[in-house]
Amino acid sequence: MIIAERKPIPRILQMIEPFERVAVIGCRGCVAICSAGGDREVEILASALRLARKRAGKPLETIEETFVRQCDPEYLAPLTDLKEKVEAVVSLACGVGVNLVADLHPDLKVYPGVDTSFYGANPALGEWEEKCRGCGDCIIDFTGGLCPIARCAKNLLNGPCGGSQGGRCEIRPEVPCVWHQIYERLKSRGELEKLTQVWPAKNWIPAGHGGPRERVRPDLQVNSKK
Amino acid sequence: MSEMKMVILCCHYTNEATKEDVADIPARVEIKRYPCSGRIEVVDILRAFEDDAEAVMVAGCEKGSCHNHSGSSRAEKRVEAARKILEEIGLEPERVQMAFVPRLDTGAFVEAAKKTFETLLEISRKGESSS
Numbered sequence: 443m444i445i446a447e448r449k450p451i452p453r454i455l456q457m458i459e460p461f462e463r464v465a466v467i468g469c470r471g472c473v474a475i476c477s478a479g480g481d482r483e484v485e486i487l488a489s490a491l492r493l494a495r496k497r498a499g500k501p502l503e504t505i506e507e508t509f510v511r512q513c514d515p516e517y518l519a520p521l522t523d524l525k526e527k528v529e530a531v532v533s534l535a536c537g538v539g540v541n542l543v544a545d546l547h548p549d550l551k552v553y554p555g556v557d558t559s560f561y562g563a564n565p566a567l568g569e570w571e572e573k574c575r576g577c578g579d580c581i582i583d584f585t586g587g588l589c590p591i592a593r594c595a596k597n598l599l600n601g602p603c604g605g606s607q608g609g610r611c612e613i614r615p616e617v618p619c620v621w622h623q624i625y626e627r628l629k630s631r632g633e634l635e636k637l638t639q640v641w642p643a644k645n646w647i648p649a650g651h652g653g654p655r656e657r658v659r660p661d662l663q664v665n666s667k668k
Numbered sequence: 669m670s671e672m673k674m675v676i677l678c679c680h681y682t683n684e685a686t687k688e689d690v691a692d693i694p695a696r697v698e699i700k701r702y703p704c705s706g707r708i709e710v711v712d713i714l715r716a717f718e719d720d721a722e723a724v725m726v727a728g729c730e731k732g733s734c735h736n737h738s739g740s741s742r743a744e745k746r747v748e749a750a751r752k753i754l755e756e757i758g759l760e761p762e763r764v765q766m767a768f769v770p771r772l773d774t775g776a777f778v779e780a781a782k783k784t785f786e787t788l789l790e791i792s793r794k795g796e797s798s799s
Contacts, residue, residue, distance in 0.1 A: 450756060451753065451756040451757055452756060452757075455757075482709070482710075482711070485711045486709075486710050486711045486714065486753070489711050489714040489715055489718060490714055490753050490756070490757060492718055493714060493717050493718050493757060493759075494757035494758070496718065497757070497758070497759070
């Protein structure tokens with residue numbers, strides 16, 4: 443899922459400083475699962491903003507809503523009515539949601555309430571770890587399912603580096619060296635020969651060369667606007 | 669009578685004290701009950717401040733004696749989360765206190781409430797001397 447983290451409240455207060463009525467809108471997708479922008483976070487942020495503004499002598503009214511997703515136009519339909527009631531919107535969706543709101547409602551002032559951080563897993567309650575960089579050219583069939591782009595501090599394709607010590611990363615010793623893990627994984631699977639392949643410099647074109655990436659499935663397209 | 673308002677968010681099983689039990693505290697004390705302190709959310713604490721509370725005490729059962737196993741430990745974490753938010757918006761985090769009190773021990777409950785009020789007085793004194 444996409445992992446995000448709430449921005450510092452003073453930063454959000456700065457964004458909405460001129461306004462007296464704002465909507466705080468959450469998303470029940472990834473940011474709800476990673477406890478950054480779901481129903482609960484919406485009510486906490488809205489309350490904190492109201493409290494801060496009350497103390498500053500400039501009361502703030504808020505409307506709290508959480509949409510099923512903010513990355514699909516159909517779920518953003520309620521914004522058409524909502525934007526008539528507020529001067530601005532703080533979105534707790536990931537950057538995708540904020541961008542789509544801005545695309546679909548050019549007349550609406552929308553501000554991000556979270557920083558979108560990474561693609562990650564939820565190995566334990568309250569913990570999230572990066573597992574994928576979305577580089578568009580997945581090679582983890584050769585690395586035992588473990589991604590050296592996302593999980594190696596140096597993004598090495600032919601690791602480990604000389605700094606790997608005792609299975610730990612030299613950059614952050616609390617993090618396992620993924621190349622050590624890859625070696626152990628392939629060894630236990632009897633696939634060490636996969637490490638005899640020397641990878642050339644990575645082709646980063648699928649990672650975003652040429653601007654925003656797109657994906658099209660013609661069999662699913664209906665009323666395409668392209 | 670002080671105009672200060674203090675809110676106590678309390679687990680129903682921890683204590684059944686009423687306003688009369690905390691009448692000695694020179695503040696407006698409001699007690700809100702929950703089925704378990706684990707049900708008390710960060711936003712409940714923040715909303716108490718929105719409703720003019722100057723201090724909030726969250727009361728739960730002593731660790732290991734929670735009716736629902738880990739409710740008061742959860743409450744403690746939410747108190748910590750609320751404190752961080754208060755700090756972000758310029759309020760003293762000590763305005764929120766977590767109190768683990770023996771079940772149905774009103775004496776201990778009242779003592780914890782008095783301690784929270786004393787913390788509030790201390791914060792107010794510091795505020796006055798720095799302004």
